Amino acid sequence: GDSVTQMEGPVTLSEEAFLTINCTYTATGYPSLFWYVQYPGEGLQLLLKATKADDKGSNKGFEATYRKETTSFHLEKGSVQVSDSAVYFCAYSQGGSEKLVFGKGTKLTVNP
């Protein structure tokens, strides 16, 4: 069935390092794609999204490009900060549905 797969964590980086968290999906058609972030002790919040192929979502220095040909939506940031330490979730929605399917989450720790 349809699903989303993101890289296993945890990921530990030093401040100012480059970040990539991979996300791929298996779904027919043109799903909408999302990255949500969960800071310690909080609920999830939307980080960025893309609704059609080749769209690039961006926010707070993070970027992700909707790649239809590789069914991917990898999250990147050029220079991470300690405050980026959180759990990141990739998600998609299929066929105009209101419901989201989430990946398992990737925990990122950034050390000073």
Next chain:
Amino acid sequence: DVKVTQSSRYLVKRTGEKVFLECVQDMDHENMFWYRQDPGLGLRLIYFSYDVKMKEKGDIPEGYSVSREKKERFSLILESASTNQTSMYLCASSFARTGGPDTQYFGPGTRLTVL
């Protein structure tokens, strides 16, 4: 400012108890969701409501029921709590719109422990 609140941050209950988790949103959203979050499993949808008194089962509805009597409030009910329902429960809400999902706004979560 957008706000989704959940009635408790931490809850401890005993096996067999009836448990109510409450969620309230102040954004006049049509859609409301209950998820459970477990390590290594991510978020899994328990139930979804798209209007008052309307509900739809998610991926793991067994052992749970829901109630939505008012637009702003969505309750998750564990009829007879069991230890395998120990988890973090997250509520979310969103506007209903055609053409795809709107942003979901999440509450801070309720960590439920069933002894």
